[in-house]
Amino acid sequence: MNDLKISGCILAGGQGTRLGGIDKGLVKFGTSTLIEHAINQLSPQVESLVINANRNTNKYSEFGLPVVRDSNKNFDGPLQGFYTGLAYSTADYVAFVPCDCPFFPSNLIQQLAQPLIHSHAKLSMAVAGGRPQPVFTIVSVDLKNSLGKFLESGRRKIRHWIESEKYSSVDFSEPTAFDNINTADDLNKAEARLDTSPNG
Numbered sequence: 001m002n003d004l005k006i007s008g009c010i011l012a013g014g015q016g017t018r019l020g021g022i023d024k025g026l027v028k029f030g031t032s033t034l035i036e037h038a039i040n041q042l043s044p045q046v047e048s049l050v051i052n053a054n055r056n057t058n059k060y061s062e063f064g065l066p067v068v069r070d071s072n073k074n075f076d077g078p079l080q081g082f083y084t085g086l087a088y089s090t091a092d093y094v095a096f097v098p099c100d101c102p103f104f105p106s107n108l109i110q111q112l113a114q115p116l117i118h119s120h121a122k123l124s125m126a127v128a129g130g131r132p133q134p135v136f137t138i139v140s141v142d143l144k145n146s147l148g149k150f151l152e153s154g155r156r157k158i159r160h161w162i163e164s165e166k167y168s169s170v171d172f173s174e175p176t177a178f179d180n181i182n183t184a185d186d187l188n189k190a191e192a193r194l195d196t197s198p199n200g
Contacts, residue, residue: 004113005092006138008046009085010038011078012099013054013070023056025099027187030194034181037102039063045109046095050088052081076151078135079158083151086144095138100181102190104136105172112138115168123167129175134158136178 012025012035025035035051043049050066060067068088070080078098085094093116095109105111112124122143126136135158139147143165150161172178181187 004116006046006095006109006113007085007089007091007093008042008049008095008097008109009068009081009089010035010042010049010051010097010099011081011085011135012038012060013052013081013084014078023053024181025051025053026056026059027181029102029187030191034102035060035063035099038097038099039065041102041104041106042095042097042109045106047091050085052084077156077158079147079156079161080151082137082139082158083144083147086139086141086147089141091141093138093140096135098135098180101135101178102181103177103179103193105174105177108136108172109138111170111172112136115170116140119168121166121168123162123165125162125167125169126172126178127169128172128178131175132159132169133172133178134162137162 014024027034029037050068051060053060053067054069057067057069068084070084082096085096097104112126115121115124116138122140124138126133147161181190
């Protein structure tokens with residue numbers, strides 16, 4: 001990818017409150033689990049891959065990838081997972097995806113990487129149907145300290161941090177590719193899509 005060294009980090013560190021507090025990544029999805037689906041989708045697109053998880057780390061480690069915990073136990077949200085992924089990575093950039101969006105594009109990283117190659121942006125964020133998708137972002141490891149200071153100030157919104165930096169956005173034509181699973185109904189609908197999805 002034009003010599004960009006990009007690692008991947010799957011965010012599975014949340015509390016799953018709208019699914020009754022269960023660990024989303026380990027939820028059964030089709031014939032596997034959401035985390036396995038995310039691994040299969042992302043691993044061909046990046047040079048290396050880790051899982052950011054704060055519970056059930058022994059179970060996550062069974063998938064054969066490094067599992068990295070947030071530095072605190074506050075469940076501070078995906079932006080804390082960004083920091084954890086940046087702190088762990090030895091690559092130049094880290095691509096982040098959540099574990100609960102099973103239909104993200106198979107060319108996600110290729111598309112998000114283009115502005116990083118052709119501009120001086122340190123961040124590249126997906127946009128779909130006019131809506132920013134800030135959890136789908138490639139971040140330069142050079143921004144780790146900036147992010148650390150942002151978190152120390154008590155702020156937690158990914159988009160607010162991204163917009164405080166020089167970033168680019170990439171439009172994707174299919175908004176439903178970024179649908180996430182928050183409820184049991186969402187899960188049922190996603191499983192119904194699984195057989196008809198080109199990524200399924």
